[in-house]
Amino acid sequence: MKLTIIGAGDAFGSEGNMNTCFHLENEDIRILLDCGVTSLVGLKKNQLEPAHLDFILISHLHGDHFGGLPFLLLDLFRGNRTKTLTIIGPKGIEKKTLALLELLYPGVQTDLDLRLILFKEYPTNQLLETDYFKLQAFPVIHSAPSLPHGLKLFIDDKIIAFSGDTEWTDTLIDLSKAADLFICECNFYEKESKGHLNYKTIIRKQEEFKCKHLLLSHLGEDALAHQDHFKIPIAKDGMEISI
C-alpha cells in the first residue's frame, strides 16, 4: 500500500502546510483519510486523480478535516463518474456535508447525481466492515460538537491508526495498539491546551504506544518552531510512505 501525505498542517495554514488529508491506495481501492479545505488542491498537486477515490473517512466535523468535501464532490461530478463514493464519518456526516455544499454552492445539488455518494456513520468502538477494510472509531477529546474520533483502519494485513484532533486520552493507547503506522496529532510543542496534544506529552507517553511506526502531524506554529529538535518523524505535505 502507498500512503501519500496530502496535508499534514493545522487549521491555520502554518508554514504554508495544507489541511489534514492522507491518501491511501492498494491494488483495489483509494481512500482519503480526512478531507480538509485544501484537499482538492493537494490531491492535484500530487498528481492524484480525485475521480479515482472510492472512500473518504472523516475523523471529525471541523473545516480543516471535512471542509474540503464540497469542492471534491463538485470536481467529481464534472467528469462522467459512474462508481460510488462512500463517505464515512461521525453521526450527521450526510446532513453536515450537504449543508456545507449548499452554503458554498447554492442550488448545485439539483445538478449532481447524489445517488453515487453513499454516506455512512461509523459506530463508536465497534468495527464497521466494508468489502475492502474494517474501521474502528474511537471517541477522543476535542471540541465536543465536532464529534471527534480517532480512526483505526484494518486493511490488507496492515493496521493504520490516526488520532484525529485530540488532547491526551488513554484511548490513544488502544487506538495505536498493533498499528503498523500511527499518525498522531502534535499541535503544540509544550503548551498545554484543551483539545490538542503537545510534543512533550507524546515523548512522555511514547513507550505506551504499541505501534511499529509513529508519525506526527497537525503541527501548529509553536511546534513547527521546535521541529528541528523532534526525535519522532514529522509528516510533511507530499511525503510518500510504503506500508
Ligand SMILES: [Zn+2]
Ligand atoms: Zn484540526
